[in-house]
Amino acid sequence: MRKLILLTLLTGFTTLALPAEPPVPVPDVSHLALPSRTVASVDSGLLKTRGDVEIVVRLGDAPLAVAHGAGAKKKGGRLTPAQQREHVAGLSRKHDDLMREVRVMGGRERGRLTKALNAVIIKVDASRIPAIAALPNVVSIRPVGRYKLDLAETVPYIGAKAVQAAGFDGSGVTVAVIDSGIDYTHKEFGGPGTVEAYAAAYGADSSDPKNTTTDGLFPTAKVIGGFDFVGEVWPDGDLAPDPDPIDFDGHGTHVADIIGGARGVAPGVKFYACKACSSVASACNGIALLQAMDFALDPNGDGDISDAVDVINLSLGLDYGQREDDLSLAASNAARLGVVVVASAGNAGDRPYIASSPSVAPEVISVAQTQVPSANRFPLVINSPGVIAGQYPNTENVGWAPVVHGFTGNVVFVGRGCPAESPESPEDPYLADPAGKIALIDRGDCNVSLKVDRATKAGAIGVLIGLVAAGDPISFAFGGGDTFAETLVITKADADKIKEQLSAGTTVNVTVSPDVFIPLVGSVTGSSSRGPSVSFNAIKPDISAPGGSVSAQVGTGDGATAFGGTSGAAPMVAGSAALLVQAYPHRSPVELKALLMNTAETDIKTDPARFPGVLAPITRVGGGEVRVDRALAGKTAAWDEGDQTGSLSFGYDAL
Ligand SMILES: [Ca+2]
Ligand SMILES: [Ca+2]
Ligand SMILES: [Ca+2]
Numbered sequence: 001m002r003k004l005i006l007l008t009l010l011t012g013f014t015t016l017a018l019p020a021e022p023p024v025p026v027p028d029v030s031h032l033a034l035p036s037r038t039v040a041s042v043d044s045g046l047l048k049t050r051g052d053v054e055i056v057v058r059l060g061d062a063p064l065a066v067a068h069g070a071g072a073k074k075k076g077g078r079l080t081p082a083q084q085r086e087h088v089a090g091l092s093r094k095h096d097d098l099m100r101e102v103r104v105m106g107g108r109e110r111g112r113l114t115k116a117l118n119a120v121i122i123k124v125d126a127s128r129i130p131a132i133a134a135l136p137n138v139v140s141i142r143p144v145g146r147y148k149l150d151l152a153e154t155v156p157y158i159g160a161k162a163v164q165a166a167g168f169d170g171s172g173v174t175v176a177v178i179d180s181g182i183d184y185t186h187k188e189f190g191g192p193g194t195v196e197a198y199a200a201a202y203g204a205d206s207s208d209p210k211n212t213t214t215d216g217l218f219p220t221a222k223v224i225g226g227f228d229f230v231g232e233v234w235p236d237g238d239l240a241p242d243p244d245p246i247d248f249d250g251h252g253t254h255v256a257d258i259i260g261g262a263r264g265v266a267p268g269v270k271f272y273a274c275k276a277c278s279s280v281a282s283a284c285n286g287i288a289l290l291q292a293m294d295f296a297l298d299p300n301g302d303g304d305i306s307d308a309v310d311v312i313n314l315s316l317g318l319d320y321g322q323r324e325d326d327l328s329l330a331a332s333n334a335a336r337l338g339v340v341v342v343a344s345a346g347n348a349g350d351r352p353y354i355a356s357s358p359s360v361a362p363e364v365i366s367v368a369q370t371q372v373p374s375a376n377r378f379p380l381v382i383n384s385p386g387v388i389a390g391q392y393p394n395t396e397n398v399g400w401a402p403v404v405h406g407f408t409g410n411v412v413f414v415g416r417g418c419p420a421e422s423p424e425s426p427e428d429p430y431l432a433d434p435a436g437k438i439a440l441i442d443r444g445d446c447n448v449s450l451k452v453d454r455a456t457k458a459g460a461i462g463v464l465i466g467l468v469a470a471g472d473p474i475s476f477a478f479g480g481g482d483t484f485a486e487t488l489v490i491t492k493a494d495a496d497k498i499k500e501q502l503s504a505g506t507t508v509n510v511t512v513s514p515d516v517f518i519p520l521v522g523s524v525t526g527s528s529s530r531g532p533s534v535s536f537n538a539i540k541p542d543i544s545a546p547g548g549s550v551s552a553q554v555g556t557g558d559g560a561t562a563f564g565g566t567s568g569a570a571p572m573v574a575g576s577a578a579l580l581v582q583a584y585p586h587r588s589p590v591e592l593k594a595l596l597m598n599t600a601e602t603d604i605k606t607d608p609a610r611f612p613g614v615l616a617p618i619t620r621v622g623g624g625e626v627r628v629d630r631a632l633a634g635k636t637a638a639w640d641e642g643d644q645t646g647s648l649s650f651g652y653d654a655l
Contacts, residue, residue, distance in 0.1 A: 040133040043142040049126040054110060054144040054287065056119050056326045059098065060137045063118040064088055064305055065297055065337040071588055073308055073338025085303035088114045094137060095120050101135055102128075110239075115305055116293040116330035142326055144286035145357075146235075147277075147316045157373045158545060158572055159629030160265040163579045166632065170266025170578040174224070175259055176296035176309040178289060179252030179316070181245040181275035184223040186253060187558040188261035189271070191220065194557040202246050202555065206232040206279055212242035223256075225299050226273030229288035235281055239288065245275040250554035252277070254563040255315045257552035258571035264551075265575025265628070268582070272299055272309055277316065284316050286327070293330040297337065305337070310581045313574040314343040314358060315567035321346075321357025323535040328361035335363035336644070340581065340589045342367060342574040344566035345541035346529030350620065353532065355540045360533040362645040365577070365593050366540045369528040369547035369569040370604060370625050376517035377609040378403045380464070380490055383509040385501060392494045393518060393609040396473035396526075398465075401452055401484035406513040407462030412437045413502050418446035419454040427454075435459030438510060439485075440498060442468050453481025462512060463487040466495025472526060472610070488512050522625070523605040524616045528566055531619040539647040542622040543597050544604065545572035576628035583632055594639035594646045599631040600624030623647075 046053060061067075067087055068077035079087060091114045098120055099109055107124035121144065124132070133141055185201050187193030201217045203210030211232055219225050231240030232248070247253045252273065260269035274295055276288035295301075297308040312334060322328065331341045342365045346356035359366030379393040397403060412432035417439070420427040428445075439460040441451050452463045463485050467473060473489040501508050525547060531540035547569035553559040573596065580592045587595075602624040606614045623646070639646050 040138040041140045042129060042133050046126060046129055046141065046143055051126060052123055053126045053129075054121065054123050055129065055141050056121055056144055056286070056290065057098070057132060057141050058117065058119045058139045058326070059091070059094060060139050061091055061094065061118055063091070063113070063333055064115045065333040068305060068337065070336045071338055072305075074586055074588055081304040081306065084305060088303040091118055098135060098137070102132060105131060107132070111287050111291050113290050113294045113330070115297040116333050117290060117326060119290070119326065121287050121290065145318050145325060145327060146286055147284040147289060147318050147327070158265070158576065158625070159627045160576065160579065162629040163632050164267070168579045168583045168632065169268035170260055170575070170582055171268035173266065173269045173311065173578045173581045174272065174309040175269045175311040175313060175574065175578055176272040176274050176292070177252055177256045177259065178274045178276050178292045178296065178312060178314050179255050180249035180277040180279065181228065181247035181252045182223050182226070182256045182271060182273035183247045183253040183552065183554040184218055184220045184273065185246075185557070186257075186552045186554070188257050188263065188552040189220065190222040190262075192557070195555065198555045198557065201244070202248060206248065211244055211246055211248070212240075214244050218244060218246070223271045223273050226271070226275070227295055228275040229291045229295075230275055230278060230285050232279045234278055234285055235283055239285060241288075245273040247273075247275070247554045248279040249277065251282075251315070251567065253554040254551045255313060255567065255571045258563075258568060259313060259575040260578065261552055265572060266578040269575075269578045272296065289327055290330055293327070293334060297334060297339070308334075308337060308339055311340045311342065311574050311578050313571055314341070315570045317344055317346045317356025317359055319346055319348050319354050319356050319529070320534055321355060321360040323357070323361050323533065325357040328358040328364070331358040332361045332363045335361075335589045338588060340574075340577040340592055341365065342570050342577060344570040345369075345531070347527045347565045347567075348529045349527050350530050352530055352619070353534050355529045355531040355533060360531075360535060360538070360540050362538060362643055363589065365573055365596070366531075366542045366622065367566060367570040367573045368541040368544035368621050369525045369566045370544045370621065371520040371523050371525055372546045372548045373521045375520040375548075377520055378488060378512055378514070378517050379609070380488060380494060381511040381513065381516060382498070383408075383511055385506050385508065388497045388501060388508075391516075392490065394472060394491050394494070396475050396489040398448070398476050398487050398489065400449055400478040401463070401487035403486050403488065403512055403514055405486065406511065406515070407438060407486055408511040409436070409438045409461055409509065411440050411464065411498055411502065411508045411510055413440045413499055414455065415442060416444055417441040417451045417455060419450050421446065430458070433458070436461060438462040438464060440464045440466055440495060442466055442495075444468055447479030448476040449479045449481045449484065452484050452487050456483045456485040460485050464495070464510075465489045466498075467492040474526070486512065518609040520608060522601070522603060523608050524620045526607070528620065538645060539618060539622070541620075542593065542646055543573060543600055543626050544621040544624065545569040545626045573626050576626055576631065579628055580631060590639055590644045590646065591637065594637040595631045595634050596626055596628070597623030597646045598637045599627055599634045601627050
C-alpha cells in the first residue's frame, strides 16, 4: 500500500525582513563557480541522437543574477554597475574560448546567456557532444526544449477591483510577458485601437518587412520595450530575430491584457513584450525563451541588471516538468535575484506529475486553472423510456456551440458522421436522418466541430457527441465549420445506454436545458495539470486562478474574444503579484508568493457535478484560488527560507 502525504503550511508568522548584508568592497564571486573539472552532466536522450542537434551548454561560473546575490533587486547587490559589466565580459570571454573549440568540431553558435543563466546555445552534430562535455568549465549539456502555449477560454473575480479601489493598480511595476508578442496598437494598451494602426505596425502578412522593424511605432508609453527573439517564420523556417515584437498569433496579447490592460488585474503596469513563441503555431522556441529570460533581467542591455523587471509571466510549459530544465533554472535564478516569476501549470489534465516546467521550479509560482464564476455543467436529462430516464451529470460543453436555449427531442444515432474531406476521404454515411431530431454522433476520425456543422446543416436541432472510449467527457476545440446546433459531450456509458434502446426500436427523448445546471464556480477545471513535481515530489502547482476571460484580440484595434486555460490563469496571478509589488516594494518574491498562497481560498472542489462536496487536492490547486484583496490585507505569511517554495512537503512516503 502506498500513501501520498502532502501538506502545506497555511498559517504562521510574520513576513520578516531579511537581515541586510554588509557591503563587500571587493566582491569575490569565484566561490559560486563549480570546479572546472566537474564532469559535465549530459542529457541521456542526447547521447542516442544522430545528426545535428541544438544544445544548451551551461558553464561553471555563476550567471550575473546569481553573482549579484540573492535578493539583489530589492536589497542592492554585491556588484557595482561597472563590476556587473566586467562579470558579463568575463563570462563572454569564456564563451569565446568555448566556441573556438566548438567551431573546430563543426559547431555553430545560436545564442549566449549571461544573466539568468551562464550558457552558450550551440548547433552541432550529436557525435561531438561527448567531446564538448569534456571541455573545461562545461557543467551540463541538454537539448533545447520546445514549449507549448496553453490555449483555451473564460472571466475574473479574484479581488483585484477591491485592490485597485484601495489605490494599487500596478503603477511603477514592470512586467515581462514572454509569449507570442503584444499587439501594442490595441486600445487596451493605449494604442490607436484601429485595424489600420495594426496594419501599419505589422504589415499585410507575415512576410511583410514591417513586422521586422519598429518604424517609430514601438516602444509605446504602455509597452515600453521588448524584442522579437523568434521572427515570423519559425517553426516552418529558421529563427529570424528582429526588434519588433508585435503579436500575430494573439496569445501574448490576451495574456498581457489580463495582467494589465485597461480592464486587467493591474492596469497601471508597464510591459516588456518578449516574443519567444511562434507567430503561426502553438509552440515556443527554447533558444528564444532563454534569451528572453536574459533580456528581462537587463532590458536596456547595458550589462547592469538594476533595471530587471519586477514580474515575469510565462503562460507556457513542457509537461512532466523538471527543475533541472534550463528554463526552470533561469527562472529560479531570476526569482532569487528578486523578480516574481509566474508560470502556468499546463493543460494536460488530472494526471500525477504532469505539471509543466518552468512552473515546477521551486521559486516560480505555478498556476492551476479554476472555473470562472459563470461556468455551469448541464446534465443530459433522459425523459423516456422510463428504464433509462434520469439526469446524467457527467457531460462537457464546447465553447463554439454552448448551451444557450437548450433543446428537447427524439434522438437518432447517425454514426461517426465525418464530412467528406477529399476524394480519398469521403463522408461517413449517416445511419439515420437527423432532420428535426437530436443527432447522437460518435467521437473519432475528424474534427468534432465539422461533425456538428454537417449534422446542423442536415437539420439536427441539437447534438450529443458520444465518447467511444471509457473516461470523462472533454471539451473540443474549434476545428472548422460555421453552423452549429447546441452541443453536449457525453460519456461512452451514457451514449451506449441510448444506442441500446434505439437499436431495440425504442424512442429516446432527451432534454438539455439552460435552466437545469450545476454551478462549477469554486472548482478546478478538468484540463488543469496535476502535480506534484517530478523533481523530489515537491508540491506543485502552487495556487490557482480562473482561467477564462474575454480579453484583447490581436489586430482588431479594440476587439476582444474569449481566452483561457492555465494560460489565462497565470496572468491573473502575475497581475495580482504586480499589485503586491507596488504595495510592498521591499518584499521578496518568496514573501509575496507565500502571501498569495496563504490567503488563497481553500474551499475549492474537484467537480461539483460528478463528486459533490469533494475538495480538490493540493496537487491540483496548490494553496487554493487566488484572492489578491486578502493578500493585500494579510498580516501573516509563512514559508521555508531554505527552499523558497512557499510550501511545506513531507514528500512521498512509500508504505
Ligand atoms: Ca513594425
Ligand atoms: Ca517581428
Ligand atoms: Ca540594464
